[in-house]
Amino acid sequence: MSTGVNNAEPRRILVTGASGMLGGAVAELLRGKGHHVRTFQRGASSQATDEIRGSLTDKDVVATAVQSMDAVIHLAAKVSFTGHWNEFVATNIDGTANLLAAAKSAGIKDFVFVSSPSVAHFGDSLTGASAGIANPNLARGNYARSKAAAELSALAEDSPEFRVAAIRPHVVWGPGDTQLVERVVDRAKSGRLPLLDSGVALIDTTYIDNAASAIVRGLERMDYAHGRALVVTNGEPRPVGELIAGICKAGGAPAPKLNVPGWLARGAGSVIEKVWLAAGSRNLVHDEPPMTRFLAEQLSTAHWFDQRETHEVLDWKPTVSIDAGLAKLAAHYGQL
């Protein structure tokens, strides 16, 4: 086990998407290990010393970003439950292709593509599942489909000279998380958070610190990880209702009481998603819809993973348990 320990020569590492919770955590961890980190994102990143601002769709900016770097950790992506397909293609597929091409021509050695287990989920429940092969045709929702295509194209570039590994953290949460935690807490506070099928589906999640350390290990263990896609979780599957109630409690919100059958939510999710998209295109709403078919599937079917390969390849184990993570979250919200 070597997380948090600087066991390598300092390297020059580009981290894309560093303005997000996970990207920020990865950049901070790398810096803590004595590496030189350059960040690349659209807006300003809070911790930046060496930063490039811009879009992945801009090839010139991308070429500048990779210059004089040794390695890339690519987290930048359009992450949303809804949205039009061409937006996902531009950022997730074309943007990744731009970065891969630039990195290769700049002579970069190692490339970690941060992906999602949803690239290999096809809507069925997953119990102790292995990572599986990404499939853009079968993955559910535009985000997963575009990430699947991008992961395939990234892994296809893997060679002894340009090593590529895909790390797929599953449902990352923690203090400062706007994707899951804030939504859950906000909706619970306003009474808009239903539980599907009593919330019994068993799901894996990943506490932010563990996700960040696993991604960094992906780079450190590139000798073994390259060419592979590795799912990363806390290795503590929990009933989804219990997790959400735990997050609500930490965030000072009441636990959800409304119980909705999964089939109803999936059907309703499809409808709401379409209405929301239409409304969004006319600038009527800016938020994510309260329920999408993808989200309904995520919350009503089991998805937890076999972590044995990940632990072995990365020589890594999560260090923050779910309970410890919830305590940190509560501290963050001042609920302790």
Next chain:
Amino acid sequence: MTELFPGVDGIYSTYLEVPSTSKVDDPGTLHMWHLLDNEDELLARGIEPIGTLVCVHGNPTWSYLWRSLLNHVSANALPWRVVAVDQLDMGFSARTGKFRRLADRVNDLGDLIDSLGLSGKVTTVGHDWGGVISLGWATSHQDQLANVILTNTAIHPAGFELPAALKLASHPAVHGWGTKTTSAFLQVTHSLAQPALDPEVRKAFMAPYTSAAKREGVANFVADIPFAEDHPSRSTLNEIAQAVRTLTVPTLMLWGPKDPVFSDRYLRDLMGRLPHAQVHRFEGASHLVGEDKDIATPMFDWLSSNQNSTNSSRADSLVDYRPMLSELDSRTADHSVAVVDINPPRSLSWSELGQRVNALAAGLQEIGVKAGDRVNLLVPPGIELTTLIYACLRLGAVIVVADAGLGTKGLGRAIKGAGPSYLIGIDRALTGARLFNWPGTKISVETLPAAKRKLLGVEHSLSELFDVGNKLAPQASNFEPAEPDADAAVLFTSGSTGPAKGVVYTHRQLGAMRDTLRETYNLKAGSALVAGFAPFALLGPALGATSVTPDMDVTAPRTLTASALADAAVAVDATTVFASPAALANVLDTKNSLDATHRKTLANVSVMLSAGAPIPEPLLAKVQELVPNAQVHTPYGMTEALPVTDIDLAGIREAGQGNGVCVGTAVAGAKVAIAPIDSMGIAGDQPQYTPHVTGEILVRAPHVKDRYDRLWITEQVSISIPGWHRTGDVGHLDDDGRLWVEGRLGHVLSTAKGAMTPVAAEHAVESVSGAGRAALVGVGPAGTQAAVVVMETIPPARKAGPASNELSQKVRSAVAETGVDVAAVLIVSSLPTDIRHNSKIDRAALATWATATLAGGRVRKP
């Protein structure tokens, strides 16, 4: 390599031109045969076969039926040539335009085998009418024959009716239409598969029979069934049926008992003709047994075990063999009480019991019951059952004891599986026998009115048998003593782990069971025991102990009340009480009904025994209050070995808490060892005694079962470590040689942290306030299972679902101390238990339920 049909590689398909010597053909006729043959594959691999399997399909299938055999040999590179033939006019072999009768077909098979030019010997494998044809060749070529393997077939014995379904198929009004004009006969046959055939496989079975012309053979096959005495093939069939008795080669029969045509009765008939055959009945499988179950693995395992015979050693008896009846026979002049019934009240002295046993034995003998015959006893515990048991043992007849606790379906399966020649039952049992067509000549316990007797097909009553027997006034010396190593009894497992299994004991093994009980619990002449636990209750007269059956519904142990138990104790001034844990729980619940006499009598009890499932210390401590001067014992054992170990309350307290239930040390004459399990939960095959190593519990004792009944595969697994019985339970030994049971092998969780047994974690859950009983089950694939707690609460939850976060947290942290990370905690109103003991939690069912629940979707009841 290309697949010709699903599961059949093209390289196996071959054609061979064979000169015919069959009477139906003109001299010089050649026929083109289609075969599936692995000869080329063996040659290519340089494997020299040690023998050839010639596999003969029935009607209306083809060699496709045997593809799993070819694939098994290929996958395991075994040295066996497999030739699966398509009979002429069938499959892809020639359509000869002749009506081929049984004699022709047997001869055809001989022509084919001659043309194969085999060097080694032949093992015949047959199914359906292919079984008969293969036996026809086998019986007339014994010099070339190595083994005989049969799957659902019939040799059509004289006196047996044709199966109704076949009669219908051969009826003139149905025959042509059902078999040739349409493909109805094919479709019906294929629909017999359990579970249903894959559509692609069904298509493959249909492939050679796509037109009426191609189905001519199917029709002729049915028309050639010799249902009438004057049928042209009848004499051939009779000859084969007789000749089968001359076969001495190793024989294996693999059977699907759900076959509506070739049912168990034909298996029994064949077993009578081939008494040396080894038999496995696949409970739940039907006519196409090779489609329903993996028959290839056991078949080739059996073939290889035939090549190098093994001899399994059994533990030596404690003492010299004493027949089960010796105690009874030594007390012909003893007028003290031997057996007592409470409801209705009745008792017999030793002298009377001995006389009645002999009279009944003589009566049974008069109606033809003889040594080796199986007699099914569907009679509740009490004097009548005791008399019947010892009368059968006297005759050397094999008692089949299946109790109603198995449920009607389980009971029916058990009885059909054991296939008794006689069925002796109370009114209700005979009604079931009639309704569900249970086998055996029917004998009623009660004397029934003529109409009812006729309705139930009853041929004799016990009172008639007693009358006949009493007139003969037999003495013990009138009967030939039973062979010590002949079968004496078939008992049944509880069925908590799948269908109940028949377990065969010899007279010597029953005697050893009696001796072990005597030694372990200090039972002797003068002891008086309350028999509230069925298997041991049968042993009272053999032990020389007075025994009393309390007033209770034996099918539901929880109906035993404290006063019923105490009444029974008072009736014999009991020294010893046998009961089951479920019964004891109810006894404790009703203990306020006890009066002063009851309490005084119970205070004289010196041994209290709770058998059937491990019993926790708190419950046992309460039992101790009931019988203050008794040693309270709880043995560990199973239908296959009763008992294995024993512990008393003091011993349990001394052992304290640990990983599992401490069940004490091996009983007199028994040895216990452990076969350690690996990280996937698989038990090895090296017995060892190292403390604190978890593995499968192994037993060696003179009172271990002789074998499983008609379950050859199960038997092979249970004796795969020579000299030991694999119990299927897991546990470990401690530093003092005590055995701790940690659950069933099938209940071991295979998590990413390694194999884990559930019992310690379950105890941890049960220690949480508000918790009832709990079960720890694994969800997900072996090697990375998630540990899930399914628990009852106090008070019980109204419906099943996830536990509250608070309870989940408490349970999780309690269980974490046993080294198990709990993923989810589910609440149920009541955990499912097996019917018989009402004490063994059905973890397999729970694991299935938890898997479905945690996959998402609506929460149903377990």
